[in-house]
Amino acid sequence: MLKEITILSFGGQGGVTAARILALAAVKDGKFAQAIPQFGAERRGSLVRSYLRLSDREIRRHSSIRKADVVSIFAEKILKMVELKDYLKENGIVIINSETGGDYCVNASEIALSLNLVSAGWPIVNTAMAGAMAKVLGISMDSLLKAINETFHGKLAESNSKAAEKAYEVVHKCR
């Protein structure tokens, strides 16, 4: 079955990379996957949408995702900027980088900071959020770690792997 996921993040938080890593991990699990970055006036600090499709069958469509089955929110502040119902199907699931405000919560910023995943003063939460999303979406940790290690190298691969593992472990239902 086709599952559609929209990631809402700020430019620089790594939403596009998270979608790609999760797509790669799903393919390693033997599934079909597609990651689409939404290009426009995106830049550091602005709201960025990235799309992820997962399926057991070939994914043929290439249009953007309108209302997703799952919305992943990389910063609590984004909730105040968008109408969630514009992005999410009725009964859809929200995964959020926060202690409250979604169906599944994970403090990805704290995990990123604890592992020194910081760029220009910002916690880079993409791999922590990818870990939490993998848990909720049923993507294996093994494949996720392989995907992370193909994306990052050396020390960065190590700390990003740790971030994903930690988030996978601590993400919890919060509604």
Place this chain on the structure above:
Amino acid sequence: MRTIMTGNQAVAEAVKLAKTEVIAAYPITPQTVIVEKLAEMVDSGELDAEFIRVESEHSALASVYGSAVAGKRSFTATSSHGLLYMYEMVWWVANARVPLVMSVVTRTIGPPWNIHTDHTDILTMRDSGWIISMAENVQEAFDLTIQGFKICEELSLPFTAGMDAFQLSHTSEVVDLPDQETVDEFLPERKQSYVFGDEDFTVGSIGPNEYTFKLRKDTFETMLKAEKVVEKVSREYEELTGRNCGLFEEYKLDDAEYAIVMMGAWSGDAKDAIDELRREGIPIGLLKLRYVRPMPRKIKRVLEGKEVLVLDRDCSMGVGGILGLELKSFVDNVSNVIAGVGGVDVGVEELVKMFSLFVEGKLEETWWFV
């Protein structure tokens, strides 16, 4: 090897596996990543090619024109305004019968400034003598690029492999890449059809008008022959990889009373839309064009007796969609709709609505679908 890749990465891999010897390109969004990847491959020694940095698209195509005339397998890539800037060379390369491959990542022509897909840019090449193909997905972007080298070298005509901006160029999806051995078996070293020094000949010189006339007629006839060459090369590729990339694809067309004709990445959305309508019992199918030149004439037979809707992501002002115009010239019962121009997102939802209106007979001719 099964993995995920963006269209741009996949095309760069195809160019590498084809053992391309000369690459020249000028960056333009959304094509830039192709030549960036190729530059990295040349720099790391992964690809043994000459990478020529140029100051414009005109010079990019002029450079590979020269290298291809000299017998080297050559590649360039561009989009939209870049294509228009090299337009003089587009014709020069075709009229001089120079075999080379160019990737065109289709992008809207401004103003307003716009980086998203429509098909008007690649269709400006329609009458020039290039072989023009268009991919539905990243896999086809890869496959068509590899096959393009063989096709262009057999026909002595330039080949363009088109793919939609962002929907393919920047979208990561599943691809299965053949290994070097398989590609080598499919694509032998390039053979030059003439050798410098053997006899006197000229390239791109002046001549009597009758020569020009004869050369155009010859290209015209080669384009007719190209249908068979594309099918032959596509069968050879299928034998090695299991994937057919022929002139067009039929989807649920056998028993269809209604047929959609289109090309590019949104054909995938159309397949999903057709599945939805089929579940409601509507006998509808898709004919996806992979090639515009040569125009596969046998689709006339395939579409016979069906109500046909041609969907264009491009237009000819005041007349209709460009593919619509083409199909109307030799297929009966053709309606035409223009949609998605300027990168406007058209998904399964809109296509279901559009196809339903078509089936109900409520579609206006040359309708701009909003």
